Amino acid sequence: MMQLTFESQIINQVAVIRCKGRITFGPEAEALEKEVERQTKIEGTSVYVVKRVLLQLGEVDFIDSSGLGALVRLSKLIHAAGGELKLCQASDKVLRVIEITHLGSLFPTYKSEAEAIDAFSSAARNQDTRPEPLKIRIVCVDTSKDLLAGLNALLSRAGYEVLTTLYISEAATLTRATNPRVLICGPGVTAVPTAAAILDALRGSSGDLEILQLPSDYHTADAGQAGESLLSKLQALAQVN
Numbered sequence: 001m002m003q004l005t006f007e008s009q010i011i012n013q014v015a016v017i018r019c020k021g022r023i024t025f026g027p028e029a030e031a032l033e034k035e036v037e038r039q040t041k042i043e044g045t046s047v048y049v050v051k052r053v054l055l056q057l058g059e060v061d062f063i064d065s066s067g068l069g070a071l072v073r074l075s076k077l078i079h080a081a082g083g084e085l086k087l088c089q090a091s092d093k094v095l096r097v098i099e100i101t102h103l104g105s106l107f108p109t110y111k112s113e114a115e116a117i118d119a120f121s122s123a124a125r126n127q128d129t130r131p132e133p134l135k136i137r138i139v140c141v142d143t144s145k146d147l148l149a150g151l152n153a154l155l156s157r158a159g160y161e162v163l164t165t166l167y168i169s170e171a172a173t174l175t176r177a178t179n180p181r182v183l184i185c186g187p188g189v190t191a192v193p194t195a196a197a198i199l200d201a202l203r204g205s206s207g208d209l210e211i212l213q214l215p216s217d218y219h220t221a222d223a224g225q226a227g228e229s230l231l232s233k234l235q236a237l238a239q240v241n
Contacts, residue, residue: 003028004027045174046170051084052083054086068101086110088112090109152164169198175209189213210237
């Protein structure tokens, strides 16, 4: 049985993954998932930096039910992150599988890599032809999913680019990888034993990084007042810089 192998590269912000072998239950499906993650995410995090994925299946001659399930799950994960997964150069056998399972709408399929990459670009142009303004990037970290969800909604709607994480170690990785202007630490971070040392290291390695520690009562404070206060602080930082 031929082991599934890959040849991957980024073309016009599209992760092109050329697959060779069989996409089947077990190591092959797991290998495909790991390769997609390697090409799309910041290493050591769950954050996507590439959200367009093209699987070139010209040398894939068999997909079993579990392999097809892996493709469906990957497509949904990428879609949830705001991206899209497409297929190209699929063999007749693979096309037949997609046809029988009625998954053609989930997996747009193209005859060539160039055609598929152009389809990604055309879709982006059709969504909005206006240039997107540059956004100030902010990383938020706290042990509460609810607090992070609230921060994400508040800051995103205010025009900031927001990355969130539950873990201070991942926040450090994101900070080094994406160079945000601000790192916001929720009240839960102070209880993490390693937090102080990690934050000190970040301060020393990035002179432009501002670290904002939310007050201990942020969880229970009036949401409107707390949000307004945070936005005022961020606006003041933007004006200074």
